[in-house]
Amino acid sequence: MIGALLRLRLQHSSSKGLAKCSLCGAVETQPGTFPMVVGVGRVCINDGMTKVKCEACGVEVKLITSSKLQGKTLCLADYMKEVEKFRQHIVQSFDEDYEPAVSILERAYRDAPAGYTLLAVRRGRNSTHLWEAEYEKSEIFQMRCS
Ligand SMILES: [Zn+2]
Ligand SMILES: [Zn+2]
The missing domain is CATH 2.10.110 (Cysteine Rich Protein)
Known part of the structure; x- marks a missing residue:
């Protein structure tokens, strides 16, 4: 047993x-x-x-x-x-402690990763100095907007 x-x-x-x-x-x-x-x-x-x-x-x-x-x-x-390549979204962080917000906005736009379109730049969650730039794959962005 x-x-x-x-x-x-x-x-x-x-x-x-x-x-x-x-x-x-x-x-x-x-x-x-x-x-x-x-x-x-x-x-x-x-x-x-x-x-x-x-x-x-x-x-x-x-x-x-x-x-x-x-x-x-x-x-x-x-x-x-x-x-x-398959990633549709990329989020990049910028630190306001190291550069002014204006330059972050400019750089987020200018230095967009190849093939991606900037969607938004916003304050990082729970942070007073971090910014997040969100990018979307350009093909998808164009598909959504046409
Ligand atoms: Zn290899
Ligand atoms: Zn084996």
Whole structure:
């Protein structure tokens, strides 16, 4: 009776907490030891250490430091770049302690990130000296305004 109970418990915990490598199917021996790779899933340490080639810049990186985005293997730097491209809004902070408000407004407008349109400049929440400039991807901005 106790044996049966114990077995049930063990089965339960193993199906719940242990990850399976999404490449070779190996199951981890302790929960949380398999690292997560964006776009790939949890992988075993062996697979995580294999070298993959970034499809954007060609550099070789370990699988665990790479990410998969829309079927492409990317190094961390290129992944960040791609993610940035898809981001619709950007918020930049300016500090009035370092420059006057007028110059912040000017700079927020002049230094808008490429491809983005300034939506608003406003006081940072709960702050007396921080300003936030909000930008929207220009294509989206134009879509909304036409
Ligand atoms: Zn594996
Ligand atoms: Zn790269």
